[in-house]
Amino acid sequence: MGTASSMLTQYDIEEVQEHCNNLFSQQEIVSLYQRFCQLDRNAKGFISSDEFLSVPEFAMNPLSQRLLKMVDGINFKDFVAFLSAFSAKATSYHKIELIFKVYDSDRNGKVSFKDILEVLKDLSGPFMSDEQREQVLSQVLKEAGYSKESSLTLDDFIKVLGQSELKMDVEIPVD
C-alpha cells in the first residue's frame, strides 16, 4: 500500500476497508486517499510530523504533540484505521479506546495520575498552575471513587466515559 502511485485500485480499497473494519465506505476511502496524497508532499507513502503540522488548524490544537506521537510516519492503511475511530459508525468502545491510547503515552495499559496531569497540562497550558491541576484532579478522582495512587485501565475508562454519549464524529467530505 505504501506505493507512490496516486491511483487506488478496487483491490486496494477493499483491503483498506477490511483493515478499518468497514467503518468507512469506499467513497470515503477514496476521499481520504486524496487527502493523504495532499498531505504527503513528496509521495513517500507516509506522512511525517512536519507535514501534519503544516495544517495550521492541527498545529494549534492543544493535543497535537500527543497525537503526533501516534501518527508520525503513518502509512495510508494506518491513517484510515486511526481516523476510523471518528466514523459515525464506530462504537463507543472504539472511541474510548482511542482516548485511552492518547492518555497512555507509555503504552503500559495503565493511566496513572501523572499521565492525566500531563494531558491536563496540554489542555490548559499556562492558564492553570500545577497545584490547581493536581487539586482539581485529586478532587474529582476521589469523588469518583479512585485515589491518587490508582491507575486507570481501559475498563475504568469505559465505566467513567461510557455513561454519556461521546460526541466524537468527523465527517469525511466526499466529492
Place this chain on the structure above:
Amino acid sequence: MRKNNPKSQSTELELDQPNIEDYLPDGHPIHQEPRGKLRLCDLLDISPTLSEAAGAIVDDSFLRCFKSIPSEPWNWNVYLFPLWCFGVVVRYFVLFPARVLLLSFGWMIFLSAFIPVHLLLKRDNNLRKNIEVFFVASWTGVVKYHGPRPSMRPKQVFVANHTSMIDFIVLEQMTAFAVIMQKHPGWVGLLQNTILESVGCIWFNRTEAKDREIVARKLREHVQGADNNPLLIFPEGTCVNNHYSVMFKKGAFELGCTVCPVAIKYNKIFVDAFWNSRKQSFTKHLLQLMTSWAVVCDVWYLEPQNQKPGETSIEFAERVREIISQRAGLKMVPWDGYLKYSRPSPKLKEGKQRDFADLVLRRLEEK
C-alpha cells in the same frame, strides 16, 4: 490611534487578526453548557479536542486555498480525442513558437532601447507598456477590464488578490504601477534587479525577520514621493488558487492613503493561471501558460476606500478583502498566507487552552 503596540521583532508569526474562532468550522464547541459540579468524566473526556484535530487532518480550510483544482478532461471520446490531439499540435508547434518569437522580438526592441533610455529617463512608461503588451500577447491574454479606470492621484495605493506572477503584468497593461514583490532566485530575480527596479518596484524577503520594518519604511517613502508610480500591493503575500482569499496583511492599510481595491478572476477554461509554487517552478508554469490557448481573466477596478474613523487597520484590511472577494467570487478564510512557510503562533493554541482552563476552574467553584 493604532491599537497594537509595536512589539519587538520576533521570529514567530505575529498573527494579529480578528477572532479566528468566528471563521473556524463550528463542529463541537469545546465548552459545553456548564452542568453543575465537575466530575471525572468531564475531565477525562477529551473528545471535542480530538474531534477538532481529526477534523483538521481530514480537511482544513487552509490547505484548500492552495490546492490546484483540476478541470474535467473533455477529450476522452472517439471524435474529441483526435480533435484534442490536433489542438496539442497547434498549441505546441504553432502557437508556442509564435509566442516565443513575439516575446523575443519584444525583448530585443525593449533591451536595445532600454539601456539608453534608462540612462536618459528615470522611467519610460510607454516603453514598458509595449513590453507588457508583448508579454501578455505571448500567452494570448484575454483580459477584460471593468470599472472606471483609476485616476492617478497621490496618496493612493492599489491592492489586489494574488493568484500568479502574471497578475502584475495583467494590471500593468492598463496602468503603470510600482509593485512590491518577493525577491526570487534565478532568472526572475535577475529580471527584478534590472528592469523592474527601473519602474520603482520594492522588494521584500519573507524569510527575514527584520524585513517588515524596512519594507514598511520603503512603502511610506514611496507613497509620499510625488512622481513615483502608484503602488500596487498584493496583501495576501502569497499566491492563492483564485477560489479563496487568505487574510490581508495590514501593511498596505496603514499608510494613511486611499486604498483602491482591484479584483482579478481568472477563467480556467483553457488553463489554470494559479501558480502552485509547491508543485512547479515559475519557468514551468510560464511554459504551461505559453502552450495553452489563452489566459482569460476579468479585472474589476472597485471603488476606492478610506479608513473609517474608529476602524483599525486590520478591520480596514478585512473590509477591503470582503469587497474584493465578493466581486471575484472568492471564499474568505481566516488564515495568514505566510503559514505556507512557517508554523502558527502559539497564541492561537493559547486561546483554546485559556477557554478550557476557565471552564474547569469555573465549574470547580460550583457546589
